[in-house]
Amino acid sequence: MDDPVLLTGAGGAVGAAILEGLEDAYEWKLMFHSPPAEEPDHEYLVGDVSSEGDVAAAMDGVGAVIHLAGDPRPEAPWDSVLENNIDGTQKMYEAAVDEGVETFIFASSNHAVGSFETDERTPEMYRPDDQYRLDGTELPRPGNLYGVSKATGEVLGRYYHDEYGLSICNIRIGNLTRGHPPIDYERGQAMWLSYRDCAHIHDCALQADYEYEIVYGISDNDRKYYSIERAKEVLGYEPRDNSAHFDGEERVAEPEP
Numbered sequence: 001m002d003d004p005v006l007l008t009g010a011g012g013a014v015g016a017a018i019l020e021g022l023e024d025a026y027e028w029k030l031m032f033h034s035p036p037a038e039e040p041d042h043e044y045l046v047g048d049v050s051s052e053g054d055v056a057a058a059m060d061g062v063g064a065v066i067h068l069a070g071d072p073r074p075e076a077p078w079d080s081v082l083e084n085n086i087d088g089t090q091k092m093y094e095a096a097v098d099e100g101v102e103t104f105i106f107a108s109s110n111h112a113v114g115s116f117e118t119d120e121r122t123p124e125m126y127r128p129d130d131q132y133r134l135d136g137t138e139l140p141r142p143g144n145l146y147g148v149s150k151a152t153g154e155v156l157g158r159y160y161h162d163e164y165g166l167s168i169c170n171i172r173i174g175n176l177t178r179g180h181p182p183i184d185y186e187r188g189q190a191m192w193l194s195y196r197d198c199a200h201i202h203d204c205a206l207q208a209d210y211e212y213e214i215v216y217g218i219s220d221n222d223r224k225y226y227s228i229e230r231a232k233e234v235l236g237y238e239p240r241d242n243s244a245h246f247d248g249e250e251r252v253a254e255p256e257p
């Protein structure tokens with residue numbers, strides 16, 4: 001990837017994981033919602049993804065996009081997800097087409113499929129011996145309006161791929177937590193995504209060849225109910241972490257080399 005990579009939502013948690021892991025791997029163009037506390041080492045701008053002008057300025061000169069900006073709250077109200085997540089993502093896609101961007105990576109979410117976690121399946125589906133798996137071929141089944149906005153982002157990508165030929169990877173991110181998996185939270189341990197695996201899967205999505213993909217972004221957790229086979233096969237994803245290797249905050253086992 002010779003052209004700069006635009007990273008929206010650069011000031012957030014996922015943005016931090018990506019930049020910590022891939023700081024020197026790409027020429028970054030960062031988009032913040034409000035001025036960063038410290039001067040970044042990369043080109044950056046401050047703007048809102050629901051503003052056409054801000055988005056056009058952000059997209060200028062980039063060859064690929066990692067689009068993270070949005071309201072990440074599972075309980076976010078409709079007005080907010082409509083503006084920040086749905087309208088913002090559509091504006092990002094429109095500007096990407098105008099700029100001739102080749103690769104667009106969209107931060108989708110486990111909440112796009114949250115309603116597969118029925119009373120009948122839980123909590124068993126969060127446990128290592130349970131064989132239930134979602135693999136990305138299932139239809140979305142959101143359990144909240146935030147999840148609806150993420151499913152809509154995936155469908156917007158389908159349209160912009162089919163009409164305009166962008167390579168699009170939707171990463172249904174699980175639960176990103178720094179240092180160790182969530183504690184006393186089986187669901188969160190099943191969908192844990194470590195910081196280094198988060199950076200790695202985004203690196204893979206920037207490097208791989210694909211058309212339109214939906215993959216799950218989780219570490220290689222024993223408890224998983226999301227398959228990571230598609231991410232491995234299409235992106236070359238090789239996660240290094242596993243929530244089963246932790247006892248609370250302590251790492252008690254290393255992954256196989």
Ligand SMILES: NC(=O)C1=CN([C@@H]2O[C@H](COP(=O)(O)OP(=O)(O)OC[C@H]3O[C@@H](n4cnc5c(N)ncnc54)[C@H](O)[C@@H]3O)[C@@H](O)[C@H]2O)C=CC1
Pocket residue numbers: 008009010011012013014015032033034047048049050067068069070071072073083084088107108109110172173174175176177
């Ligand atoms: N952290 C996680 O475990 C997961 C995150 N995601 C998705 O990943 C993305 C990033 O999430 P986090 O980093 O955790 O959230 P965050 O809240 O830490 O970062 C989001 C960033 O987007 C910015 N932003 C919000 N609305 C904006 C707008 N209208 N224009 C420009 N910037 C705007 C915020 O200022 C913030 O810096 C979100 O789209 C979220 O839905 C999905 C699944 C799990």
Ligand SMILES: O=C1O[C@H](COP(=O)(O)O)[C@@H](O)[C@H](O)[C@H]1O
Pocket residue numbers: 072073074108109110111173174175176187188
């Ligand atoms: O999409 C998201 O998912 C994670 C995990 O969901 P949770 O309901 O188990 O907390 C969430 O932490 C994050 O804020 C959200 O954007």
